[in-house]
Each structure stands twice: as structure tokens, then as C-alpha cells.
Amino acid sequence: MLVSDGLAWAAVAVATVAILHALIRHPRQYAWQAGLWGLSSILLLAALLSGGPRWQLVPLGLAALFCLTVAIVRWVRASKGKLQPRAGRFNARALLTGLIALPFIAVTGLALYLFPLFEMPRPSGRYPVGYTEFHWTDANRPELHTVSPIDKRALTVEVFYPADPGNREGKLRPVMLEGGAVGASLLNNLPGTRFFLSHLAGIPSNSRIGAKLASDHQSFPVVIFSHGLGVHPDLHLSLVEELASRGFVVFSVNHTYGSAANRFPDGELKLVEVQAYQGGEPPPNAQVTAEAERILASNDPAVIAEGMQRLMNARPLDRAIERFGLDIWEGDQRFVLDQLGQLQAGILPSQFKDRLDLDHTAVTGMSFGGIAAVATCGVDSRCKAVADLDGFFVDLLDRPAPQQPMLVLNGADNNMGLALFDRPGGWHYWMKVKDTRHADFSDIGLFSRLWRMKGSGGSIDAAHIRKIVNSSVSSFLEASLLSGKSDWKPPEHWNDVVFQSRGPAAASEAPASTTEKDAG
Known part of the structure; x- marks a missing residue:
């Protein structure tokens, strides 16, 4: 894994923690939310700087920008006494914001898994x-x-x-x-x-x-x-x-x-030019396909050669x-x-x-x-x-x-x-x-x-x-x-x-x- 991919996964992890944190009531809830989304944004920026822009990080970037902006506004309002977390076991406002961001975070996580940044294998020879x-x-x-x-x-x-x-x-x-x-x-x-x-x-x-x-x-x-x-x-x-x-x-x-x-x-x-290389005949039916699989599974070269020539001649x-x-x-x-x-x-x-x-x-x-x-x-x-x-x-x-x-x-x-x-x-x-x-x-x-x-x-x-x-x-x-x-x-x-x-x-x-x- 390249450094950039590690930073991107760290940004995903911190963003996930920010959503889970909304389940915990805390007097400084909005300050913590701003800090966590800020940290996720910093890690994301570091991933972009080290690995260059790439599409996998776009969903997380949009989610982090939205959540960080909302968290900062709420933090400022709370510090002025204009906003207090509602009564209950969790901060509903923070949780709702996180749930909006969750699909974007999931898309980035899936994209990083399916299309990772990687390091090419080092050649084993003595020459560069x-x-x-x-x-x-x-x-x-x-x-x-x-x-x-x-x-x-x-x-x-x-x-x-x-x-x-x-x-x-x-x-x-x-x-x-x-x-x-x-x-x-x-x-x-x-x-x-x-x-x-x-x-x-x-x-x-x-x-x-x-x-x-x-x-x-x-x-x-x-x-x-x-x-x-x-x-x-x-x-x-x-x-x-x-x-x-x-x-x-x-x-x-x-x-x-x-x-x-x-x-x-x-x-x-x-x-x-796909059409230049695609067969103009209908796909083989199930019987022909099964026969081809049987022929190609043989360990006898003569059976493979004769059988495939017969099928292709048709x-x-x-x-x-x-x-x-x-x-x-x-x-x-x-x-x-x-x-x-x-x-x-x-x-x-x-x-x-x-x-x-x-x-x-x-x-x-x-x-x-x-x-x-x-x-x-x-x-x-x-x-x-x-x-x-x-x-x-x-x-x-x-x-x-x-x-x-x-x-x-x-x-x-x-x-x-x-x-x-x-x-x-x-x-x-x-x-x-x-x-x-x-x-x-x-x-x-x-x-x-x-x-x-x-x-x-x-x-x-x-x-x-x-x-x-x-x-x-x-x-x-x-x-x-x-x-x-x-x-x-x-x-x-x-x-x-x-x-x-x-x-x-x-x-x-x-x-x-x-x-x-x-x-x-």
C-alpha cells in the first residue's frame, strides 16, 4: 500500500469515528465533531498531495466539506450559547449530519478497496x-x-x-x-x-x-x-x-x-474495433459449450486438437x-x-x-x-x-x-x-x-x-x-x-x-x- 492510500484509509476511519461519536453525548459535542471532521479533511488533503487527485476520494471530500462546515457553524453557535445539544442518549443533529455523509464515505471505502493505489513490484534484475x-x-x-x-x-x-x-x-x-x-x-x-x-x-x-x-x-x-x-x-x-x-x-x-x-x-x-474481432455467428448453445469444456479438460493433446478443430470447422x-x-x-x-x-x-x-x-x-x-x-x-x-x-x-x-x-x-x-x-x-x-x-x-x-x-x-x-x-x-x-x-x-x-x-x-x-x- 502506498502512503497516499494509507492516508486515504485513515481519513475514512476518522470520518467513521465522527459519525459514531454522535452516539455519545458530551458537553463539547460540537467541538469534537469539528475536530474529527477537520482531522479527516487534513488526512484527505495529505492523501491528495502525496498521491495526486483521483476519483476515489471525491465522495469523501464532498462529505468531509459538508460535515466540517456544519460542525464549525454549530460549534460557533454553541460557544455563544445559541445552540445546545438536545436531550437524549445521542446528539440527534450530529448523528443526522453523519448519516447524510455515510453513503459518501461508504462509496470512497469501496472504491479504495476495489481500485487501490499500489506499488509496482520491484524487478529482481541488476539493471534499473x-x-x-x-x-x-x-x-x-x-x-x-x-x-x-x-x-x-x-x-x-x-x-x-x-x-x-x-x-x-x-x-x-x-x-x-x-x-x-x-x-x-x-x-x-x-x-x-x-x-x-x-x-x-x-x-x-x-x-x-x-x-x-x-x-x-x-x-x-x-x-x-x-x-x-x-x-x-x-x-x-x-x-x-x-x-x-x-x-x-x-x-x-x-x-x-x-x-x-x-x-x-x-x-x-x-x-x-471490437466488431472486427467478434464472431458473426450466434453464440454456441449449451450443448456445444459443454462439449468444448469436455474437450479442453482432456489431458490428451490429440483429443484437444481434433475436438476443437471439429467444433470450429462448424x-x-x-x-x-x-x-x-x-x-x-x-x-x-x-x-x-x-x-x-x-x-x-x-x-x-x-x-x-x-x-x-x-x-x-x-x-x-x-x-x-x-x-x-x-x-x-x-x-x-x-x-x-x-x-x-x-x-x-x-x-x-x-x-x-x-x-x-x-x-x-x-x-x-x-x-x-x-x-x-x-x-x-x-x-x-x-x-x-x-x-x-x-x-x-x-x-x-x-x-x-x-x-x-x-x-x-x-x-x-x-x-x-x-x-x-x-x-x-x-x-x-x-x-x-x-x-x-x-x-x-x-x-x-x-x-x-x-x-x-x-x-x-x-x-x-x-x-x-x-x-x-x-x-x-
Whole structure:
């Protein structure tokens, strides 16, 4: 909990005490009321000064202003003998004022609980983290999300990199600048939801804008990361900062019109085009849904692959839409790979000239971004390792399997990643994390408790799943890109992780080794 949140909770507590105090008759009742509401107001002001303005504190601010004003007026009148507490067991006037304020206090308490200020997890690596961003346009690809025939595909790419130790230049970038648009997207753009995550702009990350690239190595390995559909790259901030602190230069792609929000230098904010990615067919009926759940619960990769292909072949429009989006995102990742060569050669001016180790490049992502990473690495030899965080499309089974080392992370509610893990290729690894759901593979559990309450997250602790994901992906990339180590295993023993590995042979020839990690 940040200091600002502690002060805000203290203000809520004092305001609650002020209401309860009205139940106790006292000769100096109005003076006490003025003092308590004054203290609550001071704590609230301190919270605003330390953490910046945020919507969660508005209801309490209105209640404190009202109650403090009323209490001061009554105190002054009582001191002049013009007002005396009425007879009875409690001060009815003070209690009535408090009851008017009570709903406002309750709203602030609920908002602080659901949308807290928090401190981003500290990266474990030896480097501080620097940050910059690029806005690139692919002149060779039209923008298929718009109706204009002259629009070209434009992307924002956030870059996190190892910075010189001791370098304190540049301010810390916020956790998320476009929290308003992202919050609305995550809540299906319901009216009044644009402000729910706007407070994230006031929370500092661990990344310093414009910091100098570390000078202790000539070049650093590279990771491309892609977010999930309809969300935002900053929902994976803890992972990319962890990778950067361990010596990777991470290019986190904002897939325009596939992300919740992408703001360009001219100020234009481009939001997700939901209709471009939604199936045009009716939702599956209960029988089909039950059949899909049965298939995905299987431990047999062949059953999963055959069953899901059969179900999706009966929904040709859905498959076509999947293919449409996947082709665009794969093209985005391969375009970024092209741009890395331009940065390395100095054709695109930056501090990364001659500093990128492009022979050691991984492509990674979560959900739709992880699906695209698997597709890209199946056809592009510039990719040397791939990590997919809980992403699966049937269409991937019709595309070339990655021959590079591949890590697939899977949520607890299905085994769909086994269908990717089992395909012939290089060293493949599959991890299933118990008590998780899809959203747990992002940082959303740090941002708000609401998503777990609405069923988007599992029962796993938010900090624990962050450690599992961040340390596993980092360790896998270090082993695959830097040490050339085969037969990788997760870096720690967790009792809520099921792990399988398969060597570089055809699926039918190489039996997988299965381990349920024990607590260590």
C-alpha cells in the first residue's frame, strides 16, 4: 500500500469515528465533531498531495466539506450559547449530519478497496529500467480496420531496456496513461466507466523515461511482446520491466485497433474495433459449450486438437475472423522485427544503434498476442524462442509449428495449450498454473480487485501469480537465448504448477516428461 492510500484509509476511519461519536453525548459535542471532521479533511488533503487527485476520494471530500462546515457553524453557535445539544442518549443533529455523509464515505471505502493505489513490484534484475517509445508506420501494409483506402498500418511500440546503474536521469513513467480508456474497454464500455482506471496515471512505474542504455555490454538480447485482444500493453508492465532489469531490450507492441487504446503523437486516440474481432455467428448453445469444456479438460493433446478443430470447422465465419486478426498481428510482429534491423543499423536514429543482439531475439505475448507469437515464430527464423501466455486458436494447428524453444503457459480452467505443446518442433514446455483464470496472466489483479470478483480471475494471489509468470518467462528466455540450455525447468518449486517438457522430436516419437512441482 502506498502512503497516499494509507492516508486515504485513515481519513475514512476518522470520518467513521465522527459519525459514531454522535452516539455519545458530551458537553463539547460540537467541538469534537469539528475536530474529527477537520482531522479527516487534513488526512484527505495529505492523501491528495502525496498521491495526486483521483476519483476515489471525491465522495469523501464532498462529505468531509459538508460535515466540517456544519460542525464549525454549530460549534460557533454553541460557544455563544445559541445552540445546545438536545436531550437524549445521542446528539440527534450530529448523528443526522453523519448519516447524510455515510453513503459518501461508504462509496470512497469501496472504491479504495476495489481500485487501490499500489506499488509496482520491484524487478529482481541488476539493471534499473529505462523507457522510450516509437511510432512506426508500415508503408507496405494497408490499415484493414478502417474504410480509408490510403490508411497504412501504424503502431506504437513501447521500449523497456536495461539502463546504466546509478542513472537517475528522467522521471518515472506512470503505470498507465490511458487508464480511462482501458478501464472502459475492460468493462465493456458501460456508461460512466472511463474513469475507473484513470488513477493509474498517478502511480509511478519502475521505468525512467529516456534513461541511458547500460554500457557494460556491447549488445543486449531482444524480446518482442504483444498484449491480448482489447486490452493494453501496460497490463503486462511488471513482466516487461522484469525482463529489462535482467538485460533484455523489450519492444512491447501496441496493436492499433486491437488494443483498448493507442494514442499517437498528434493526440489522436485510436480505440479497439471490437466488431472486427467478434464472431458473426450466434453464440454456441449449451450443448456445444459443454462439449468444448469436455474437450479442453482432456489431458490428451490429440483429443484437444481434433475436438476443437471439429467444433470450429462448424463455425466457418468465426474461423475466418480469427484468421483475419491473426494475420494482422503476425504482420505487426514481423514488421517490428524489420524495424529492429533499422534501429541496429542506425537508419532509425536512437541509442540502440549497434546495441541490439538480433541473433538472440524472442517473440512473446499473452492471449491473442501469444497466439500471434506462435504464428510468427512458425514462419520467421529471426525468432529464436517463443513464449505464449494462455493463448490458443485452432487456426494455429494449420500453420507451421515453431521449431524454436517454446514455453506455453496455461490457466487452470482448460488444457488447450497441450495442443500446441505436442506439435513437432524444438524443445517445448507447458506449464499449467492452478487456481488461475485467463486474466491472471496480466497485471490486472494488481490494478483492481473487481476483475476477480466478477469472475475474470482465479483465487490465486495476485503477487504470487506475478512471480510465477515473470520469473518463469525470464528464466526460460535466459536459458533459451543466452545459455543455449535445453531441458529447461521452472526456476522454483511451486505446488500449484503442473509442468511438462518435450525434446526436439516428432510428437509421436518423444514422450513428454510430466512433473507436478512440489513446494520448496
